[in-house]
Amino acid sequence: MTTTAxxxxxxxxxxxxxxxxxxxxxxxxxxxxxxAFSGDLQGRGRCDWLLVYPAEGPARFVGTQRFEGELEGRKGSFVLQLQGTFDATGAHVTWEVVPGSGSSELAGLGGTGGYENADYTLEFTLG
Incomplete structure (x- = not known):
């Protein structure tokens, strides 16, 4: 069953x-x-980014982020692979849980989502 965080x-x-x-x-x-994550994800993440600032148009980037904390009360960590753009209205990011990256109570986590500026979603399964 897929759940939304x-x-x-x-x-x-x-x-x-x-x-x-x-x-x-x-x-x-x-x-x-x-x-710092709040809401259904409670914890912290560290991200490493590669960015391109074209002469015209929005900045583009890719990255990975290791989340450590809780997802709906389950403790552990996982890695997100991210890509997106940054323009005058802010950050527009899509992400995917890297398969096999979940640990502890988050082992087996899979999912996709992203964020617009500060508001995130993660459609996930935990098998």
């Missing part, structure tokens, strides 16, 4: 470094951040 996340401690840049063209960067 909802809540908010607060991204903090953003540290970004330029990797390559050409004047008037795209910029590539890496970043690391932390996130």
């Amino acid at each position: 909802k809540g908010t996340l607060d991204v903090t401690d953003w540290v970004e470094a330029s990797v390559a840049e050409a004047e008037g063209q795209s910029k590539q960067a890496t970043a690391h951040s932390q996130a």
